[in-house]
Amino acid sequence: MNFALLFDINIFSIFVLLVIYASLVIRKKHLSTSNRIFIVLIFSTVAVLLLEMLSWYFNDKTTPMDYFLNKWINYIFITINPLVCVVWLNYLDYKIYNSLERLSKRFYYAIFMVLSVIFVTINLKTPWIYGFTPENQYYRGPGIYFFMSFNFFILFLSAIPVIKKRKFLDSSIIISYLFFTIFPILGAIVQMIFLGTAVLWNSVTIAILGTFAILELKNLSKDFLTGLSNRRELEDLIDYRLRYWQNIKPFILIMIDLNDFKTINDLYGHKEGDSALKHFANIILPIFKKSDIVCRFGGDEFVVVIDSDQEFMINAGIERIRKAVNDFNLKEIKDYKLKFSAGGTMFDPKRHKSIKDILHEADSKMYNDKKNTKISSDTPEK
Numbered sequence: 001m002n003f004a005l006l007f008d009i010n011i012f013s014i015f016v017l018l019v020i021y022a023s024l025v026i027r028k029k030h031l032s033t034s035n036r037i038f039i040v041l042i043f044s045t046v047a048v049l050l051l052e053m054l055s056w057y058f059n060d061k062t063t064p065m066d067y068f069l070n071k072w073i074n075y076i077f078i079t080i081n082p083l084v085c086v087v088w089l090n091y092l093d094y095k096i097y098n099s100l101e102r103l104s105k106r107f108y109y110a111i112f113m114v115l116s117v118i119f120v121t122i123n124l125k126t127p128w129i130y131g132f133t134p135e136n137q138y139y140r141g142p143g144i145y146f147f148m149s150f151n152f153f154i155l156f157l158s159a160i161p162v163i164k165k166r167k168f169l170d171s172s173i174i175i176s177y178l179f180f181t182i183f184p185i186l187g188a189i190v191q192m193i194f195l196g197t198a199v200l201w202n203s204v205t206i207a208i209l210g211t212f213a214i215l216e217l218k219n220l221s222k223d224f225l226t227g228l229s230n231r232r233e234l235e236d237l238i239d240y241r242l243r244y245w246q247n248i249k250p251f252i253l254i255m256i257d258l259n260d261f262k263t264i265n266d267l268y269g270h271k272e273g274d275s276a277l278k279h280f281a282n283i284i285l286p287i288f289k290k291s292d293i294v295c296r297f298g299g300d301e302f303v304v305v306i307d308s309d310q311e312f313m314i315n316a317g318i319e320r321i322r323k324a325v326n327d328f329n330l331k332e333i334k335d336y337k338l339k340f341s342a343g344g345t346m347f348d349p350k351r352h353k354s355i356k357d358i359l360h361e362a363d364s365k366m367y368n369d370k371k372n373t374k375i376s377s378d379t380p381e382k
Contacts, residue, residue, distance in 0.1 A: 003056050003057065006052075006053065006056055006198050007053055007056075009198075009199075009202055010049045010050075010052060010053050010198075010201070010202070011053075013045075013049055013201065013202045013205040014046050014049050014050070016205055016209060017042050017043075017045060017046050017049075017205060017208065018042075018046070020042060020208065020209065020212050021039060021042050021043075023212075024038070024039065024212070024216060025039075031224070033094060033100050034091070034094055034095060034215075034216070035216065035224075037087065037090055037091045037094060038091060038211075038212070038216055040087050041084065041087045041088060041091055041208060042208060044080070044083050044084045044087050045084055045201065045204055045205060045208060047080065048077065048080060048081065048083075048084060048201050048204075049201050049202075049205075051073060051076060051077035051080070052077060052198060052201060054069075054073045054077075055070065055073050055074050055077050055138070056198070058070040058073060058136075059136065059137060059138050060135065060136060060137055061136060062135060062136050066136060067132075067136050070132065070136055070138070071132065074130065074138065075120060075124065078116075078120050078123075078129065078130065078147070079116050079117055079120045080113075080116075081116070081147075081151055082112050082113060082116045082150065082151050082154055083113060084204060085112070085151050085152075085154035085155050086109055086110070086112050086113060086154060088154075088155070088158060088180055089109055089154055089155075089157060089158045090103060090106070090109060092158045092161065092162070092173075092176075092177060092180075093106060093158075093161060095173055095176075095215065096161045096162070096165050096169065096173060097161070097165075098227050098282075112150075112154050115150070116150075119143075119147060119150070123141075123143070127141050128141045128142065128143035129141050129143040129144050129146075129147050130144060140195070144192075145192070148188055148192065151188075152185065152188070155180070155181050155184065155185075156181075158177065158181075159177070159181075162174060162177050168286075170290075172214045172215055173215065175214055176210065176211045176214045176215050179207050179210040179211060179214065180207040180208075180210075180211055183203040183204070183206050183207040183210070184200060184203050184204050184207060186203060187199045187200040187201075187202065187203025187204070188200050188203075223295075223296040225274060225277060225278065225296070226277055226278055226281035226296050227281065228281050228285065228294050228295055228296045228302070229293055229294065229295040229296075230295065230296060231295065231296075231297050231298055233293075233295065234293060234295040234297065234303055234305070235355055237293055237305065238253075238305070238355050238358065238359075239355055241347070242347075242349075242352065242353075242354070242355065242358075245347070245349050249307045249308075249309070250307070250308065250309035250346065250347060251305055251306060251307050251308065251346075251347050252305070252306050252308050252311070252313055252314050252317070252344055252345065252346045252347070253303060253304070253305050253306075253344060253345055253347065253358055253359070253362050254303065254304040254305075254306070254314060254317050254318060254342055254343070254344035254362065255297070255301065255302075255303050255342065255343055255344065255359070255362040255363050255365075255366045256284075256301065256302040256303070256304070256321065256340050256341070256342045256366065257300060257301050257302075257340060257341050257342075257366055257370060258276070258277075258280060258300040258301075258338065258339070258340050259339035259340055259341055259370065259373065260336075260339055261273065261276065261299075261300040263336075264276050264336055267336075268335070268336070276334070276336075276338065277296070277300065279328065279333075279334070279338065280302070280325075280338055280340075281294075281296065281302070283321075283324045283325055283328050283338075284302065284304070284321055284324065287320045287321065287324050288304060288306065288317075288320075289306075291307055292304060292305060292306045292307065293305040303359075303362075304317060304321075308346075309346075311346050314344035314345070314346065315344075317344065318342045318344065321340070321342065322340075325338050325339075325340065339373075341366055341367075341369040341370035341373055342366055342369055343362055343363070343364070343365025343366030343367070343368060343369050344362055344365060345358060345361045345362045345365065
């Protein structure tokens with residue numbers, strides 16, 4: 001491949017990656033763990049693209065310094081090739097399980113980088129992966145196919161959690177997995193068949209762009225702590241339904257507030273308070289349909305929007321939440337019990353002319369439930 005062409009393509013790929021990074025950082029006030037891992041993925045790919053350009057630049061040049069730089073730039077370049085795959089493995093694991101604690105226990109993912117260092121260091125003495133002619137020209141050794149397979153093995157490992165959790169995963173995660181597997185494999189096949197081409201890392205850039213569009217842009221409308229929809233997405237949804245209520249399904253809205261949340265923060269600390277919010281989110285999300293909206297409205301308040309024209313579904317929905325929370329409390333995972341108050345309303349175009357109207361009505365009913373709960377708990381048993 002002509003160096004000028006490679007340079008242009010790689011610079012364009014780097015520009016695309018930096019635009020993705022800027023879009024992510026500018027549009028989000030709080031970067032989630034998912035965002036941070038994705039940023040590492042972006043800059044890992046930028047580093048590889050830069051090193052690839054440098055390796056091509058020093059190839060064929062014959063001064064002693066060119067020999068030295070060509071040798072060590074390729075050493076670093078080849079060694080960190082698996083890094084992008086390892087970061088992707090971590091990213092996908094977190095997207096599926098949404099657990100930093102679980103991810104911290106996956107330290108053995110780093111073994112792939114250790115193996116890469118060993119393989120490429122051995123290559124310095126015995127050029128089995130790659131080498132250089134006396135004219136300082138790079139050539140592939142027979143081990144390059146093994147090393148490529150080693151990289152793809154890491155990618156295929158990420159299929160395990162996808163397959164295990166396929167029934168519960170959002171389709172966007174499965175599509176992103178396919179995107180990040182198919183494009184790099186196609187790029188690698190082209191690069192292996194046509195000696196002198198370098199399109200693998202540009203195809204990875206396309207995969208990152210696809211993942212950003214499918215997953216990360218979507219997550220801009222998600223709450224950074226719980227992963228639920230955020231208030232902006234909820235208000236956009238309700239605003240749309242209020243505007244076009246004649247053409248869409250009727251719906252009910254349930255507002256939920258955690259009771260004694262301040263007590264949890266005061267007794268156990270704010271970190272435990274965050275944990276309580278995440279546990280509550282994980283409890284209520286699975287008990288509703290994918291078509292329903294489960295949102296963290298703010299602080300310790302949550303909102304559920306359910307497509308239904310049956311008013312009894314308000315109480316049915318609240319009872320589902322109550323049963324799921326009671327089941328959680330019975331497990332005694334925490335030293336405290338999760339408690340909540342809830343109230344709901346069915347959308348009525350005659351009463352609800354704005355977002356404020358429907359939220360206020362649901363909030364009033366939730367407040368009444370909270371007041372009744374407090375009265376009953378303060379009343380001594382006879």
